[in-house]
Amino acid sequence: MTQTAIGIKLEPFKVACASCNLRELCLPVGMSNDQLDRLTTMVATKRAVTRGDTLFRAGDAFQSLYAVRTGFFKTCVSSEDGRDQVTGFQMAGELLGLDGIGSEKHTCDAVALEDSQVCVIPYQQLEDLSREFTDLQRQFHKIMSREIVRDHGVMLLLGSMRAEERLAAFLLNLTQRLRTRGFSATSLVLRMTREEIGSYLGLKLETVSRTFSKFQDEGILEVKQRQIRVLDPAALQALVNSSSA
Amino acid sequence: MTQTAIGIKLEPFKVACASCNLRELCLPVGMSNDQLDRLTTMVATKRAVTRGDTLFRAGDAFQSLYAVRTGFFKTCVSSEDGRDQVTGFQMAGELLGLDGIGSEKHTCDAVALEDSQVCVIPYQQLEDLSREFTDLQRQFHKIMSREIVRDHGVMLLLGSMRAEERLAAFLLNLTQRLRTRGFSATSLVLRMTREEIGSYLGLKLETVSRTFSKFQDEGILEVKQRQIRVLDPAALQALVNSSSA
DNA sequence: CGCGAGCTTGATGCCGATCAATGCATGTGG
DNA sequence: CCACATGCATTGATCGGCATCAAGCTCGCG
Numbered sequence: 001m002t003q004t005a006i007g008i009k010l011e012p013f014k015v016a017c018a019s020c021n022l023r024e025l026c027l028p029v030g031m032s033n034d035q036l037d038r039l040t041t042m043v044a045t046k047r048a049v050t051r052g053d054t055l056f057r058a059g060d061a062f063q064s065l066y067a068v069r070t071g072f073f074k075t076c077v078s079s080e081d082g083r084d085q086v087t088g089f090q091m092a093g094e095l096l097g098l099d100g101i102g103s104e105k106h107t108c109d110a111v112a113l114e115d116s117q118v119c120v121i122p123y124q125q126l127e128d129l130s131r132e133f134t135d136l137q138r139q140f141h142k143i144m145s146r147e148i149v150r151d152h153g154v155m156l157l158l159g160s161m162r163a164e165e166r167l168a169a170f171l172l173n174l175t176q177r178l179r180t181r182g183f184s185a186t187s188l189v190l191r192m193t194r195e196e197i198g199s200y201l202g203l204k205l206e207t208v209s210r211t212f213s214k215f216q217d218e219g220i221l222e223v224k225q226r227q228i229r230v231l232d233p234a235a236l237q238a239l240v241n242s243s244s245a
Numbered sequence: 246m247t248q249t250a251i252g253i254k255l256e257p258f259k260v261a262c263a264s265c266n267l268r269e270l271c272l273p274v275g276m277s278n279d280q281l282d283r284l285t286t287m288v289a290t291k292r293a294v295t296r297g298d299t300l301f302r303a304g305d306a307f308q309s310l311y312a313v314r315t316g317f318f319k320t321c322v323s324s325e326d327g328r329d330q331v332t333g334f335q336m337a338g339e340l341l342g343l344d345g346i347g348s349e350k351h352t353c354d355a356v357a358l359e360d361s362q363v364c365v366i367p368y369q370q371l372e373d374l375s376r377e378f379t380d381l382q383r384q385f386h387k388i389m390s391r392e393i394v395r396d397h398g399v400m401l402l403l404g405s406m407r408a409e410e411r412l413a414a415f416l417l418n419l420t421q422r423l424r425t426r427g428f429s430a431t432s433l434v435l436r437m438t439r440e441e442i443g444s445y446l447g448l449k450l451e452t453v454s455r456t457f458s459k460f461q462d463e464g465i466l467e468v469k470q471r472q473i474r475v476l477d478p479a480a481l482q483a484l485v486n487s488s489s490a
Numbered sequence: 491c492g493c494g495a496g497c498t499t500g501a502t503g504c505c506g507a508t509c510a511a512t513g514c515a516t517g518t519g520g
Numbered sequence: 521c522c523a524c525a526t527g528c529a530t531t532g533a534t535c536g537g538c539a540t541c542a543a544g545c546t547c548g549c550g
Contacts, residue, residue: 077397081486085401099397101390108397131376144389145346151396152322152344152353156330158403159447194497202404204539209498241326408506439529452506454530
């Protein structure tokens with residue numbers, strides 16, 4: 001591992017997309033071995049991001065997308081005044097930086113919530129390669145589209161759900177994504193603070209905390225700081241599905 | 246104009262992208278004349294949608310994107326229970342249907358709020374053509390990326406703004422987009438009901454109505470049902486920029 | 491061991507939801 | 521052309537959920 005002048009760690013060794021355990025979640029979905037080799041060459045650069053550091057900031061020139069290899073990120077936007085909003089939490093296999101394509105500048109901050117590693121995907125090269133490989137093109141478009149759909153889901157949550165419903169939806173989403181990655185669906189460690197959860201869900205940290213406590217009282221969760229055990233997933237699901245109207 | 250069996254009006258005549266007054270807002274940005282001809286061929290099919298009718302519904306198979314040529318749309322998602330949320334309002338030059346790429350099914354309803362016409366963009370052909378023309382590829386990616394950025398802005402609004410700030414942001418966004426299209430930035434006719442505005446902004450229709458009245462009392466707006474005149478745009482801007490914290 | 495960041499819990503207040511009535515414009519059928 | 525229905529908007533009164541303010545508490549770490 002070498003260290004550049006500005007402190008970004010670059011790893012010269014290759015991690016082949018073909019042998020990455022995230023290949024079924026990430027860009028390479030559905031690609032042939034030849035194509036995977038080309039993709040591997042494109043994403044040769046890795047970057048380590050220490051907990052608390054930013055991968056990119058709003059305003060930075062947009063050059064690359066990033067695929068989370070290990071670790072956990074949040075993205076947040078902020079308006080001219082101090083207001084800011086967590087727009088998402090990203091885990092292994094998920095892409096960061098799609099917001100930057102439109103204006104050729106990043107429009108949000110991406111912050112590592114634990115020590116993390118990302119594959120750097122130079123955008124120009126991704127464009128070139130996706131003109132060659134229709135599967136890559138298709139997959140990339142799908143990823144962008146799913147991000148839009150995900151955002152619409154968050155809008156629904158922010159626009160029409162009450163605090164308990166929001167937190168239930170958040171936890172179900174997290175556990176589902178962890179399960180997809182082979183982790184337990186019932187036991188998890190939150191990587192983010194109550195305040196960050198609150199920002200994402202449009203709630204204050206006290207409300208998040210109270211709602212965790214309520215869920216615990218009701219036997220839905222076991223909460224020990226950031227250690228969460230889901231005792232009654234069906235109850236969470238019922239909350240999300242129960243129209244408050 | 247012909248009429249198909251299922252009542253969709255198809256217009257056989259061509260409207261060339263090259264001579265469309267929306268070409269600087271839509272897909273063709275930056276393309277050469279040759280490329281524009283190919284694009285024109287691709288979007289030969291037009292479709293008319295009567296006020297109140299849906300262009301597509303959640304669950305419909307995804308085949309095409311749509312570019313609004315004339316008229317006005319809303320898109321809305323709904324959860325299994327009755328809850329639903331307006332996720333956007335689309336006017337001339339804007340694309341509809343990006344949500345469908347990810348799952349090959351549409352995930353929201355697109356409803357015409359006035360009699361409208363759209364250019365049908367067969368997605369498969371768009372993929373093919375954008376492998377040929379890097380400008381088209383680039384522009385398409387930018388449009389998707391901007392949709393993501395727009396959604397993040399809405400999340401910020403829903404997550405951290407109060408009612409007045411939301412409505413002010415909404416009005417500023419509308420007037421800005423109208424200005425881009427050569428319309429007055431001060432005088433506008435709302436195409437949507439108070440309830441639809443409320444759904445988009447995460448407010449009840451009564452709150453929207455009260456806030457309009459408040460703005461009128463304060464001399465910021467003149468409100469006559471759906472006829473709006475913006476008397477003091479700076480006041481709206483100040484509201485959006487004033488951190489409530 | 492003591493500091494501090496983050497979390498919990500309580501008391502109070504406010505913004506926006508809810509419930510309810512009225513007003514206003516458009517359209518329809520007698 | 522009027523009577524009435526219908527959909528949308530306005531306005532008022534009340535209520536409730538979440539924010540806010542304010543203490544303590546927990547745990548990791550120097």
